[in-house]
Amino acid sequence: MGNDGDERNIRWHHSTVTREQREIQNGHKGMTIWFTGLSASGKSTIANCLEEKLFKMGCHAMVLDGDNIRHGLNKNLGFSKEDREENIRRIGELAKLLTSKAIINIAAFISPFRADRAAARALQDEGDFIEVFIKCPIEVCEERDPKGIYKKARAGIIKDFTGISHPYEEPENPDLVIDSSQNDAAKCADEIINYLRDAGILLTKDAQETKL
């Protein structure tokens, strides 16, 4: 694709509303909480539970969900290696944008490849992005199989299925590991909120003192 951006002098227009002003308004810093894990490991459920808890604390949180984003922004992408890369690239850019607007954004995607996750992280400054491994043995995921997709993958109806016929690369150095086979979604979400509190993401007294 041709890109004559340089000739057009494309450059950042710095908004007159700064990130810091927004963070004060919102009572918390902007941040990307990047989930990674197998299908049916609990990513969406935990993400939605976390969002609701943060909302009740007065925070501005937004789940970016694999299934949702693929209905909209990324609906022209499939599941080839190239398309999966582009899927994660766009989400990484969206996450960066939301962080810069002081929104706590929770990306809940399988995101199977280390390189793609590293690329999403590399877009943002240190401390603005954490990788959370939603850890669940594939046997447990396959037993849950709420959408019956593991069954279809085993039958060969779905090809390139992560964990079955397509690789999943576990994080080597995640900021947080959440064991979703042993804990319910609420407990998992609380662990993440405690992390945010310890990391100084929650600025207001109310948000800091909320008992979990």
Place this chain on the structure above:
Amino acid sequence: MGNDGDERNIRWHHSTVTREQREIQNGHKGMTIWFTGLSASGKSTIANCLEEKLFKMGCHAMVLDGDNIRHGLNKNLGFSKEDREENIRRIGELAKLLTSKAIINIAAFISPFRADRAAARALQDEGDFIEVFIKCPIEVCEERDPKGIYKKARAGIIKDFTGISHPYEEPENPDLVIDSSQNDAAKCADEIINYLRDAGILLTKDAQETKL
């Protein structure tokens, strides 16, 4: 591109935090304010001014700016007809997402084609999207030419330049026409805020009563 979304039972995960809950928290409805107009017509300047005014009123507003988005989400797109279409498609989906999260989002892009703008509007419900024509004669834009790009377009250094060597389709039925050749950015932004107030987008007493 292959897309086996159907086999994978991809569907919306409805967040437990509803749009209405977010709107009450924010004190205003979510909405897309879609600017269209020539390069140098004042889109970015008015959008940033509007964002700042809304922020000071306690609203949650976010400018999506052509130059900014092209550094991130859409940096793999050029200026061919196909790429321009995909550029606007992605922005339209992003705008829809932000509206659903109760954010007032201001898309400030040339968006030269009626069909692309209509497609962005069609993604959203009636009342969630307004088209604002930033009207400025091309002679005025060309005289302003803050980035010297009209000069380069006239010299043929930039090809497919909207208004010179690439068509710009004026809106036939914009929700609002802002004459940016006769008014400064603050005055233009005030006109839009008055529109939002009349349309019932601003829910809190404070936001409604702010004197402009």
